[in-house]
Amino acid sequence: MDLSSIFKTVSAQLTEQQTALNAADENNHDHGDNMVKIFDLIQSAVSKKSDKPVDEQLTYASQVVEKEVQSGSAKLLSQGLADAALSFASTDLQPDTLGLLVKSLLNVKEEQEPQKEQGGVLGSLLSGLTTKKEEAVEEEKKLGVNELLRAGMAYYQAKQDGSSDVEALIGALLAASPMGESKHRSMSGSLIANAILGFAKSGN
Secondary structure, three states: OOHHHHHHHHHHHHHHOHHHHHHHOOOOOOHHHHHHHHHHHHHHHHHHOOOOOHHHHHHHHHHHHHHHOOOHHHHHHHHHHHHHHHHOOOOOOOHHHHHHHHHHHOOOOOOOOOOOOOOOHHHHHHHHHOOOHHHHHHHHHOOOHHHHHHHHHHHHHHHHOOOOHHHHHHHHHHHOOHHHHOHHHHHHHHHHHHHHHHHHHHOO
């Protein structure tokens, strides 16, 4: 498993939906173009540093995106890559840790002070699909009350609509992410998460 393969898959999915993403962008009509450009840059950046540790690859990709693309989405993804680098400084890239990459790229933020008693919605989902149970519990404790409430509401709404567990998880993550605040970013965020979680489930 390597970052270049993961981001190549993400880029392919974004390219496939590029026209739809542009159409969903009611302001500039170029969100699909921007996202394809950003992830092509990310994939190229991590490829150039493939002999380096994962956190260094992510840091370099963050710097490249920040320098090369000036847009709101690029700023979010550059920060997400930087956050992911911090997460993987002490964690290997494995199928059961890819949830950290998804959470970081979507900018799902954590509270500074851990919350000791929460409902378990997001943590349980992550444990079932991307992380070990004990790790998911610890991650869940770091999410604030507001984030978990939004995530929980999104999850149960998705389940009522007949969505699969993966779709419900992504909806919950987007509810706690700035990527979920607009239609076009929500669409691209969902595509990114689907591609990466696909790797997590298949163990590629």
